[in-house]
Amino acid sequence: MDAVADFSSERIEGMTAIGHMRFSAPLFTQITPFLWMGGSPDTYTPPSLPPSLDAILNLYVWAKYKVPSGVEYKEETMYDTSEGSPDSGNAWALAAWAFKRVKSGRTTLIHCQAGLNRSGLITGMVMMLMGWTAEEAIAEMRKRRSNAVLINPAFEQFLLDINPGDITP
Numbered sequence: 001m002d003a004v005a006d007f008s009s010e011r012i013e014g015m016t017a018i019g020h021m022r023f024s025a026p027l028f029t030q031i032t033p034f035l036w037m038g039g040s041p042d043t044y045t046p047p048s049l050p051p052s053l054d055a056i057l058n059l060y061v062w063a064k065y066k067v068p069s070g071v072e073y074k075e076e077t078m079y080d081t082s083e084g085s086p087d088s089g090n091a092w093a094l095a096a097w098a099f100k101r102v103k104s105g106r107t108t109l110i111h112c113q114a115g116l117n118r119s120g121l122i123t124g125m126v127m128m129l130m131g132w133t134a135e136e137a138i139a140e141m142r143k144r145r146s147n148a149v150l151i152n153p154a155f156e157q158f159l160l161d162i163n164p165g166d167i168t169p
Contacts, residue, residue, distance in 0.1 A: 012039040012114055016151050023148035025115060031144055034102045037123045039115035054106035057098050059118040080117045086158055095125035102126060117152040124159045128167055134159040
């Protein structure tokens with residue numbers, strides 16, 4: 001994926017590797033109260049992180065933000081590939097980690113490289129733990145962040161295949 005950060009407007013723009021869709025999105029997007037998703041091009045420290053940030057889940061370990069003092073930080077290597085589904089056990093563990101923080105009123109940022117697929121998958125799972133359907137979560141993320149959210153069909157299908165009866169917050 002080619003992604004470039006615009007330091008003056010704090011946007012990330014590029015072309016998706018899967019689907020070859022041009023996108024332009026804020027570096028960070030608030031999806032629900034306390035739940036943010038975003039990107040992290042290269043080793044860039046943005047002028048500002050989301051306000052009152054309490055926790056960061058980094059799914060793109062090759063680029064890291066300078067984490068402010070007092071902010072809880074977790075990172076996990078996750079690959080954005082169209083071949084096969086994500087590791088469901090690991091994905092649920094990451095979603096549970098973020099959900100626990102969001103549920104307790106802690107502002108949580110889930111980010112990957114461009115803030116589209118990896119962060120979209122885990123953010124969607126957190127939203128489902130909050131009671132959203134997969135379709136509602138996907139539509140809300142696309143509305144708020146970019147139409148390119150979950151352009152990876154394997155990640156989108158993973159969310160759509162979750163049985164709502166199996167979700168326990």
